[in-house]
Amino acid sequence: MAEGVLFNIAEGIIGSLQKLAREEFGLLYGVKDELKKLEKTVKKIKTVLLDAEEKKANHEVTEWLKSLEDAVYDVDDLLDEFYTEARWRQMVIGNKISKQVRLFFSSSNQLVFRLKIGHKIKEIRETLNVIETDRGFHLDERLQEARVLTRERETHSFVRKEEIIGRDKEKREIVGLLLDPIPEENVSIISLVGIGGLGKTALAQLVFNDETVKKHFELKIWICVSDKFELNVLVKKIIESAPSRTQGNLELDQLQNDLRKLIDGKRYLLVLDDVWNENRGKWLSLKSLLMGGARGSRILITTRSKVVATISDTNKQYILGGLEKKESWSLFKQMAFKTEQESENPSIKEIGEEIVGKCKGIPLAIRTTGRMLFSKNQENEWLAFKNNDLSKVNQEAIDILPTLKLSYDILPxxxxxxxxxxxxxxxxxxxxxxxxxxxxxxxxxxxxxxxxxxxxxxxxxxxxxxxxxxxxxxxxxxxxxxxxxxxxxxxxxxxxxxxxGMEITIVVEKEDNFSENLRHVSFDYSIGLWLIEKIPTSLLRAHKLRTFLYVDEYLLSFHDDGSIKSFCNAIASNFKSLRMLSLYALDIRALPNSVRKLRHLRYLDLRRNPIERLPKWIVRLQNLQTLNLSDCDMLVELPRDINKLFNLRHLMVDGCIRLNHMPDGLRELTCLRTLDRFVLSEDSCITGGGAGLGVLNRLNNLTGSMSIENLWNGKNMVSEAISANMKEKQSLTSLSLGWKENITSDVNEAENGWLSSLTNIVNLSLKECKTYASSSASRIPFFPSLKKIYLWNCPNLKGWWKQSALIGSPTTEYEHQHIQQSSLSFPCLSLLDVWNCPNLTSMPLYPHLEDEAVLG
Known part of the structure; x- marks a missing residue:
């Protein structure tokens, strides 16, 4: 991966250098000459990287790339630091905050900064020059591939028959084994064994959905096991996958009882897909619970390991091979050609058949290669692919990664x-x-x-x-x-x-042998708790780390403030190059000051933490693009000068139930694309305090969903709403509007008309709305894009048009014509959900409603 990554980073560096020159930051700080020299060096490096990527680097080149990698990343960090500091100084001086600040940015201090940054640039440039000249190697040899074991996945029982090619014979044979009445045991076990990518799961899905199989078994259950072979987990999965599901976290004894009730006396089929467990004791514990089925019950296991089939007391092992030549070609044709005529071109067909032969009948390899060649229509392109790429692959039947890697090699x-x-x-x-x-x-x-x-x-x-x-x-x-x-x-x-390689890892168990070359790390629930107690020494030495990602959804930390603070301090002190930091659900009440050191940070995940306020210094994280505060239910306010986070693109505050107003500085964040919740302050309707909807005026890049809360009725609200300029937010697709619960006054259509500007909205929710309209129906479409509308707890809501047709059938010709006009208001509506709206008497009709309207 190194050459591709470094090539892209080098391109970014050149762009940054040119940007600095354009904005004259280099000239301002007296390092313009050094920046130009650095740009020249990086351009030479970029040329070599492109050569290495196109010619497939050998081991020697790979070592050279590793030596180059740190230096290139250092340039990236340095320029990021330089640009961030320059922008911050420009902002502060422009605002003329205080005399002390102006003194801090005096000529003497600027001289110190210039000397510091100039020295760093020169040092890195000289390092790059040395590395760039040290490349006495041959670039026409392949990288040696490292093989890795496959592990966990998730599957389901559904498959489209037309997607499975060449497995009719295998399907018939396995169905025969399932229906065979000969086995003496009530419950017999069949194992479908084969290497990864052969299509074991797809074949099992095909068998599972066979009509004969459906009629033969009273109960059919599909479970993906993967590497989590724990008795309580599996029993719970089996029960929940059955038609009559059990909910909740039950104890194992209760789960066992429920399982016996489910299968005892019934002829069942249980598919255990993707089994890796080689612990016979664990298998026997599960098997003892599954033996109560009626005679003819079957357990079908899919696995890559013959050891698994053996320890599972398999009555019959079915070894799955690759597709035959004819079926392989048929599958390849589907993937690689637009039409049947193209596949009949003799020269193309000959080349294609040679390529398919290298895939050894493995469906995944055939699909991947076919997709890759789909856009290559010329014979010379196919021939070049076969001669220059595929012929170099040491394809073995037990390892398809070299074939899969072909699709990676040709990626941009x-x-x-x-x-x-x-x-x-x-x-x-x-x-x-x-x-x-x-x-x-x-x-x-x-x-x-x-x-x-x-x-x-x-x-x-x-x-x-x-x-x-x-x-x-x-x-x-x-x-x-x-x-x-x-x-x-x-x-x-x-x-x-x-x-x-060594740059990315998932921490799956307690260990202390992390590579210093590590740049991206992720972990789950159990490891997250372990890391809080003590971050391994070898991990702390991975100073170039750029991602610290928590990927689980259920981490609940019960550590004291001291442990959390120590944990955050260790991260901030050792991983200063971080671009992404996840502190999800760590029970953080106050963000530790050490996090302010992470000047390169782009993505900060603080979800589900009891933070009341963000520290003032957070606006110094000027590179921040994503700030996720979802479900921080103690948060009461955002930073007043949030406008200083001028690169912010995504601000998520959904679930911050105590957030009672928005900062006025939001109006300046014109790059903002995500703002999922906007809260008007409690006193906005009386005093105009807090940020009003006018803050949204220039935020026209907003996308996706947003809720606006604490709306009120009256002319002030109308002017507020108009100033929000909602009609320009064409990428905003879902909008939820919530009114103050204690506002009961009615308004006329003119005061409510601002809603008609939401012509792009697809989903609309109105909550606690007390309004009604008073004029006759309009011929102008009200919500031409609306597909779903939710009206919840609007007890005084009477409708859009006072004289609009009632929800029901017309009784006069006038009403019939009136309905035709009104129906234009919701030409695309497919769902109407009404709850607790007892006075709703008039609504435009919804002639294209696909789902049933929910009226409550």
Missing amino acids: SHLKHCFAYCSLFPKDYEIDIKTLVNLWVAQGFVKSLDQSKSLEDVGYEYFLELAWRSFFQEVTYDEFGMISSCKMHDLMHDLAKSMS
């Missing part, structure tokens, strides 16, 4: 480290796409050459390209057709891990 540089970075997430982890993109942006992986495109939009395009190349799977979509989450196949995760 900017996608290589985006993919490798995903090895931070555990296998089977459901990756939230917005979070992933924000993490990529925080690490500087995303570059936008088009000024009209945001970094987040470009990052999403990066993800789509990786997903198209089959680096991700099990994608889910939101209601707008955007991918909201995904998972990685375990083999792809292995590939990502092998590409990241």
Whole structure:
């Protein structure tokens, strides 16, 4: 991964150097000449990196790249520090805060800063020059690949038949084993064994959904086991996967009783997918609970290990091989060609069949390679791929990573480290796409050459390209057709891990042998608690760490303030290059002052901490792009001068139930894309205190969802709402509006008309709304994009139009025409949810309602 990552960083460095020159910060601090020399050196390095990447570096080159890596990262940190300091000084001097501040930025102090930064630049440049000239190596040899074991994943029982090619014979044979009445035991075990990527899960899904199988078994249950083979966990999964589910955290004795009630006397089929457990004692404990089924019950295990099949007392092992040549070609054609005619080109077909042969019948390898070649239409491109890439792969039947790596090798540089970075997430982890993109942006992986495109939009395009190349799977979509989450196949995760080498690791157990080359680390619940007690010495030596990520969702810390403070101090003192820091749910009441040292920080995750106020110094973290304060239920206010966080793009405060107003400085954060909650102060309707909706006027880059709380009725509210300029926020798709509960006065349509500017909103919630409109229906569409509307606890709400058609059937020709006009107000509505709105008597109709309206 090194050459791709460094190439991209080098590009970023050159851009930063040129930006500094344009803004004359270099001239201001007297280091312009040194910056120009540094830019020249980095450009030479970039050329060599491109050569190394294109020609596939050998081991010697890899060692050279490692020596270069620290120096390049040092340049990145130095320029980041220089630019941040310069911008801060410019801001403070511009504001003319105090005499003491002006003295601090006197010519003498500027001289000290110039000497310090100049010395650092010169030192790093000289280091780069030495490394750049020391490259007496051959760049035409391959990197030696490291093999890694695969581990955990998650599966489900559904599969589309048309997606499974060439497994009809295997399906018939396994179905035959499941229906075979010969075994003497009531419950017999069948193991489906094969290497990763062969399609064991897909075949088991196909069998599980077979109509004959459905009719034969009274009860069918699908469980993904993976490496978490614990009795209580598995029993709970089995019970919850059955039609009659048990909820709650029950004790093992109760779970055992429920399991026996579920299966005793019934002919059942239980699929245990992806089993790794080789502890016979654990298996016997589970098996004893599963033997109560009626005669003919079956347990189908899928596993990569024959040892697992043996210790599981398997009655029959079914060894799954690769696809036959014909089926392999058929699958490859689906992936690689747009039309059947293209696949019949004799020369292309000959090359394609040679490529398919290298995949050894492994469906995942065939799919990945086919996807990779889909956009390569010319014969010479296919031939070059076969001769220059595939022929160098030492393909073995027990290891498909070399084949999978082909798709990685041809990735553009900017996608290589985006993919490798995903090895931070555990296998089977459901990756939230917005979070992933924000993490990529925080690490500087995303570059936008088009000024009209945001970094987040470009990052999403990066993800789509990786997903198209089959680096991700099990994608889910939101209601707008955007991918909201995904998972990685375990083999792809292995590939990502092998590409990241020693730079990225998931801490899965207590250890103290971390590499000093480590740059990104993640951990889960149990490890998080362990790290708070004592961070391992070897981890503290990884001074270049850029990511400290907590990926679990259930960490609850019960440590005292001293332990938490010590933990944070250790992080801030040793990992000064951090771009991302997760302090999720650590019971932090006051953010330790040491965190202010993290000047490079882009992403700070403080979710679920009982913080009342953020420290004033947090605005010195000027590079901060994402500040996640979700569910900090003790937080009462945000920093007044939050405008100094001029790079802030995402501010999440959903669940901060005590937050009672917003700072006026928000109005200056025009880069803001996420603001999920806006709270009007309690006295805004009386005194105008606190930030009003006018703060939102220029925040036109907001996207996604936002709630606005503590609205009131009256002319003041109308002017407030108009000043928010909501019609310009075209990327805002979901809006929840909540009124003050003690406001009961009615208003007329003119005062409520500001809502009509929300023409782009898809989801709308109105809570505690006491308004009604008084004029006749309008011919102008009210909410042309609206798909879902929620009206909750609006006891005085009477409707949009006083004379609008009642919810029901028309009785006169006039009403019929009136309904046709009114229906334009919700031309796309698919869901209407009304709760506690007893006086609601008039609503525009919703002719395209797909889901049932919920009226309560």
